[in-house]
Amino acid sequence: MNCETSSQLISRLLDNDLSDAEQAALHEHLAQCPACEKQEWEQRRLHTAVRSVSAPDLPPDYSRRLREEIWRKVKMTERRPVSLSFRIMAIAAILILSTAVMLLAWRLHVRQKEARQPGVAIETAPRGGSSFMPLPAGRLPKNALIENGSAEQVQAFVSVQDYLGGAMRWMAIDGNQVEVGMSGSGINTVGEKNAAREVVVVTLQYVERQSDNKTTILSNPQFVLLPGEEASVRLSGRDRDSRDLFRYRVKAAKEKSGQISARIAFDCEVPEAAEQRPVIDSPINAEVMVKEGTPVLLGASGDATRRHELYMWAGMRSITAGSRPSPGKGNHL
């Protein structure tokens, strides 16, 4: 046994923690080692001294004051009893609030998702005069792309303008239907050779969307307009077998901000015998401010099984009479 082990055993001996064998081994070492024997004496004296160090007596009346203070603190920490009805009401309120917050978050998420989808814009809402109930926009059908680009339509406009001597104010084209509007005064505004002009090209698309998201384009006219001129036209539906007639009144011009302001009136005439054909709830009268080339949903009606949507987008084109028009922006969506 070395002296450090001996020292540790002395400490445990004083605390009555040694077995008989350990005590015997320790005493054997102490008998042979004067330094450890001296330390054992010192440790005993110290042990007695430490045990004799007393804590101060309790202050007078301490017991009563202590318990009063403890009970005061206990009462502060104890919760007030809550009635069962209050708990039920609180839980119900939390559930309702949570549901409302989740619904709000979901709707916000859906709107943000729709806004990110190409071809659909909801940042410009119809304003003024529309009694059409707007619904959230769906995805614009893939076949909404203008495959040949509006440049072809503008070129046709210039050609007809040249042929008619410059009296034409607007032109509407949908498939093989072409309608033109002439100036009654016969003033030549565009036909001057090499005169640079701008025209507004407005495209509208009226689609029927079914529950399986299958879409049918019922009407898809393109208007080429002199700025500020109003086109008024009645066009047949795209379905050759139907006798639907879609009435449009379109007026558009470029604003100083660079955006295009447009006023659109839309209605549909459906023969009484054809009840299965699309019937809009009410005419659309929309006045919108749009970015060039960005489609907007002017209105929608119906329900999940069959719903109708009217989209519109517009762009400016520079033309020179007798020449090919510039391609411009927004030809392809």
Next chain:
Amino acid sequence: MDETVETQLIRRSQRGDHEAFDQLMQAHHERVYRLACRLTGSANEADGVTQDTFVQAYCSLRQFKGRSRFMTWLYSIAVRKALDLRRERHSSHETVSLADPPADSRRSSSSGPLETLREKEFAGLLSDAIMKLPDDQRAALTLIVQEGLSYKEVARILSFPEGTVAWRVWKARQLLRDMLADYLEP
């Protein structure tokens, strides 16, 4: 207090019986207060530690499963409170003089005035030396030597293995011996 009576009081307290807990407080508050005095060295702080100990004991009484003595459980709360307080303590405080030897010791002294003076001086130095020990060593020494608990009980209170408790008590004694070497000469 009789162990059976104490067990009944604990059960009643766990069911929210304030009177039963009040009796437990009456039975144990003095020991808790004295332990707090030894660990903090301050009467004011000992009072606060004692109050906090019983408030926490009342609030967490349902967690007491009787695997240790109730007093041991109270001590474990008090030691934590006292050591936490010492760690946080920065401001000045009223220090209790633990230097006065106990009345029994004074009465039993048969030596002369010079020896009595020397004993009082030694007791004062010893109290100061104990307060200079590291907190964990002082706690182990106090619980073993002054409170008379076993290594096993102290291990439970301090959450150390018994061997660690024994080593800390031995280490505390070594430090005290070094600090008070002049007074320990035979």
